[in-house]
Amino acid sequence: MTGFVLNERLEADTHLVSELEVCSLRLMDDARWPWLILVPRLSNIAEWHDLSKGQRMMVDDEVARTGKALQALSNCEKLNIANIGNMVRQMHIHVIARNEGDDNWPGPVWGFGQREPYDIDSARKFIETFRAEFS
Amino acid sequence: MTGFVLNERLEADTHLVSELEVCSLRLMDDARWPWLILVPRLSNIAEWHDLSKGQRMMVDDEVARTGKALQALSNCEKLNIANIGNMVRQMHIHVIARNEGDDNWPGPVWGFGQREPYDIDSARKFIETFRAEFS
Numbered sequence: 001m002t003g004f005v006l007n008e009r010l011e012a013d014t015h016l017v018s019e020l021e022v023c024s025l026r027l028m029d030d031a032r033w034p035w036l037i038l039v040p041r042l043s044n045i046a047e048w049h050d051l052s053k054g055q056r057m058m059v060d061d062e063v064a065r066t067g068k069a070l071q072a073l074s075n076c077e078k079l080n081i082a083n084i085g086n087m088v089r090q091m092h093i094h095v096i097a098r099n100e101g102d103d104n105w106p107g108p109v110w111g112f113g114q115r116e117p118y119d120i121d122s123a124r125k126f127i128e129t130f131r132a133e134f135s
Numbered sequence: 136m137t138g139f140v141l142n143e144r145l146e147a148d149t150h151l152v153s154e155l156e157v158c159s160l161r162l163m164d165d166a167r168w169p170w171l172i173l174v175p176r177l178s179n180i181a182e183w184h185d186l187s188k189g190q191r192m193m194v195d196d197e198v199a200r201t202g203k204a205l206q207a208l209s210n211c212e213k214l215n216i217a218n219i220g221n222m223v224r225q226m227h228i229h230v231i232a233r234n235e236g237d238d239n240w241p242g243p244v245w246g247f248g249q250r251e252p253y254d255i256d257s258a259r260k261f262i263e264t265f266r267a268e269f270s
Contacts, residue, residue, distance in 0.1 A: 047214055049203040053196070060195055061188070068184040078224070079182055082217030086233055086241035089213070098221055106221035111242035 003043040007090040010039060013115070017127050018134070022058045023093075025066060027127055030115045034074045034097040034126070038062055045091040048083055059093070066095045069134040073097075084110060138178040142225040145174060148250070152262050153269070157193045158228075160201060162262055165250045169209045169232040169261070173197055180226040183218055194228070201230045204269040209234075219245060 014026035076097035149161035163170035211232035
């Protein structure tokens, strides 16, 4: 896992939640939806099939745990889980809680409108609540 | 795997490519992007964490193989891999080849414009070419 440097844009747009075994788990700084991303601390990985089978299993476990906790926390109607990467190639996986009537429902969140950053207390509260659910 | 019935809308919007070990692999009938979906033949599964770890590993292998073949075939710039399910709850995973300048790049494909069905010869050709690459 040497040589990993978090992409500048991902760093600027997120708050750290937790360093998991493989991924950096981060809160997207957009209060419109409960939205986490997982960034595997691996270099030069853009596509899912660039990961070895063992790496995929480890990342996948962290994705599933994140999704389960986010659904429990948010009581959402549906999770949206995705690796897109059209803007930022560094592998990152979105885990987003969606509900009927939220911004752009049932359309996707990516590219919709303008990001609405959390105030710092709200971000901290979300992160603490999520950590408690996740552990 | 008893009790699985493919969702009507997924059936209407896709062409069968192959029945894999766990998933039904299908071509989205939209010629704007090379776009496949994988539907695990399992009942009452909506979320990724609803799958057992063993099921996730099997589905994940089929997703990774599909992505690798689709990238090789299309020479695309980036794959978009996602479980959204806001419209259709039955678990299905999108694997889409994206390129700079394609429709709505770098935005997402879901909910963008109107579907453009393949003519039957083009769909058949895509499916044959994909099967050859996949095998």
